[in-house]
Amino acid sequence: MTDFLNDWGLTAITFVPLAGALVMMLIPRDNEGAHKQISLGASLLALALGVVLLFDFDYGSAGSLQFVTDEKWIEVINSRYILGLDGMSLPLMALTVLVMPLVFIYSWNHIPEPGNGKAFLILMLILETGMIGTFVAQDLILFFVFFEVVLLPMFFMIAVWGGPNRRYASLKFFLFTLFGSALMLLGFLALFFLSKDPATGELLRTFDMRALTDVAGAGIVRSSQLLIFGGMFLGFGIKVPLFPFHTWLPDAHTEAPTQGSVILAAILLKLGTYGFIRIAIPMLPEAAEAWAPWIGLLAVIGIIYGALGCLAQTDMKRLIAFSSVAHMGFVMLGIATLTDFGINAAIFGMVAHGLITGMLFFVAGSVKERYHTLDIGRLGGMLIQAPRLGWILGFITMASLGLPGLAGFWGEFPAILAAYQPANGIPVETFRTYMVIAAVGTVLAAGYLLWLLQRTAMGEPSEEFADDPNITDVSRIEWIAWTPMLALILVFGVAPGLIFEITDPAVVESLNNCLQLPAGCEGVAEATQAAFGG
């Protein structure tokens, strides 16, 4: 059993959802019950495998890859089928396998218009395979394939099951992300052809991410490094999305069905940030250093712009989408510091944002279902009509604005703190300015989120909905789907070390290679404990 896990555990967890999808293709469309059962079953199986892997993971050496599979794949270009899990990918993979079954549970009685649950569920299973695969792939080409596999299902989820403006939104989503990833692929190829072994000076000609991280861009002239990083920056930055590339996100979120929004917010956006910390920075540290101030700048612009954007929204889903832009700004700010501390904060921020924003979209979906509108101006009095739903909304808005004791805090606050002391070689004053701006961003975040809560949950129900029998409280299916996420938001808020201790060794490992850590910043777990007494 252990042998199997070690060798094939990651393959199994990646392809179990796809296997489920293949089985479903053979079952006729009318039998929707079977489709729901199989899709949920497949995702639960992936979750179970994930739990087993979680238990089997050697936390003592979270900095090195575990469960490594390394098989022949495409020999012509020396690309191999390499999967592996370390402290950096573990939390994100766990987040994926956790959120997906919840989405399938939610789908039990929420197949959006125009029906056809079979296709909808199959697409989500393919999506899951793509996302897990991206987090565990350790070969650039394999990574690229998984990274792209998620595009088609998401495109169709928005295009077919989306809102009134779905065609525009789905095409925009597709074109933006493909544009980025095409240039990213050019970057990967350049890495392949240019990377040299620093010891021997021979061309490496490999896509193996471990090897490329080890050489860290040696042998590539600086101008090429900057260009390659630029390609990857576009690929990952559009996915995140960073400020000037974010425009696809509000449209996609607004039009996507609830499940699509949840997956998009909870997991898909993390593919971009994960790409930065797994590929772009460790493989091209020199270029990362040069780009860092610009990434930081775009990140803080994103924070402020997202917050201001939120204040201008009248649609609840659109507001949450803009808040995503702001939150991913914090994550990117943490990454841009290029410090152990900042990147740990970023990973925490990804998980926290996944849970919190995912939940927000779930609630938005349920609100839409009950009120048939997401117009903030028309909603109100949720606490009276559907008190539990209202309280849940309150709880996650608090988590989202970064209330200490809930998960959101540990994503934002350390990221801001990290900007106080960025890595050596990065202009300190610039980043301290960013820090101040980001801090202002948290205040704005508190503003728009409280405003949202006040307008929707508090006050008297508007006349239009006062006696609407459709407006019921949280249903059982919703409870089942939501409880785990709500619980985790609380758990990670109280005990952030659960994540920091896993991610820290991996981050240190990947940064040690290339960057000199600033003095006095050894191990974020200790640092946070020292700083906050938690």
Place this chain on the structure above:
Amino acid sequence: MLLNQFLVLAAILFCIGVYGVLVRKNAMLVLMSVELILNAVNINLVAFGALNDDVGGSVFALFTIAVAAAEVGIGLAIVLLMYRNRRSIDLSEADMLKG
């Protein structure tokens, strides 16, 4: 040089042929312009063959003549078909396919 004169003649024929293909609107005249280009080719081939004292050029020219004959046969058939169906072989009137 004798060769140069042949090449110049071929080049002139070639240019007349290209000009004819580009400006003529009558399918037959276009076909004949193409024939001019092919004749330019043949002159070139034979002249170069003689220059290099190599029989390959003449052989190539024979192939060109034979294949061109087959090609023109097909071309005349298509022109005839067009004439039957629309009583005109003016290419500027062939404009059903557009976009």
Place this chain on the structure above:
Amino acid sequence: MLALLAQQVPDFVRPDIDWHAAAPELTLLTFGALVTMMDIVWLEKGRKLTSIVASIGLLATMVPIITLAVDGADRSMFGGAFVVDDYALIMKAVFILTGYVVILLSTNYIAEGDYWENEYYGLLLSSILGMILMASARDLITIFVALELLSIPAYMLATWRKRDLKSNEAGMKYYLMGVFASAIMLYGMSLLYGGSGSTLLTDINESISGPGDPSAVVVLGIIFVIVGFAFKVSAVPFHTWAPDTYEGAPTPITAFLSVASKAAGFVALMNMLFVGFFGRDDVYEPVIWILAALSMTVGNLIALRQTNMVRLLAYSGVAQAGYMLAPLAVAGDVPDSALAATVGYLVIYAAMNLGAFAVVIAVARKTRTAEIDDYRGLFHWAPGLTVAMTVFLFALAGIPPLGGWWAKFRIMGAVIEANTAAGVVMGIFVAVNSVIALYYYARIGVKMWAEPAPDDDTAPVRVPVSLTSALVLTAAATIAFGVLPGLVGEVTKVSLLAGVGG
């Protein structure tokens, strides 16, 4: 001249013929003649049999190709004018299999259209014969004969619907453009012959390459030859015939032209570039670069505003030709990668483009048109065709895990590997164009899946067995190439450089 000939005749000895090497061509020739004879002898009674005999002929031709591949040795005949190597064998296999799928697409289409059936298959086989000959041709005369052998039947096939004005016009445009292009190419060939004194590509390479500037005759020769083939592969600005001909010709022939004929043009071009002009990359690389950049950009931009599916596929085919030309623009720097990239692209392109045309034919069985608006709501009345079309379109767009991504990936790999400014800029061209192309492919996807059918007409369409098998074959190949790209990668690891000692 005659004296010269007479002088040489007594020395003439029949060159050795390697019958095994010529077996594919001879087999196909036999079956082509057989199909034609059946028509002459049995007249209408042979109708039912011709398509079957033709497809058996193609499959029979695969046998010597496979035995030659198993044998593995490179064979050369007629002083190097006819060469059988791995590259030639792969391309022959592509032509034969493409031809087979085209026959699958044709059977019902031609039989139900009240057209002449027997000649149709005879002509198809002779065109394919020209193509497989092209794959082995390493001599100007052989290339010219192969080119005409594949083109002349194609002119007739494009005009097949004799009484249809559109078909007349399609054939007329194709014919005039085709002969004009081959005349220009011939003129280029005559200059090359003059510049080098030989028709053999290896000899030409030897005498034109080397340090120092090329003579004007050679430069003109190279450019004219490339222009001639640019017509054949429908590269901008020599693409204007393609959309019109594609729209007017019978759809199976459109599929044939857009895949096999284009591939044959590329094969000829690659023979020329990698063997004949190899030492003159300073001349051909800029020309090809411009053709490639123009083709992909112009093709994609015009495709954006097409309303007819066949025309859209025609312009997308122009753009795809641009992608295939891209690695040839760095052929002098990274010859092996460039050749493998283009050959790989041709293989994958054959599968996905034939598949797309198969769907077009199947859908037109009900709608009788190829307007894109008629694809609205396709999912409601033909879910299987919709899934297939989605696979083909997104494969053409290059989205993993469908076949096209690998094709594009190899293209990008080759241009980046060249590590020159021209190569990198070409890479960016390819990347940006993939995004533009995605727009029109994805828009069709949205129309098929997310819009209601026109007039709520959701009566299903009957798809005959042969068409279904063509769809299954191409879809399976498209997906397999994407998931296991090693398949294509291994077989396309070919080289043409043996002949030039590069």
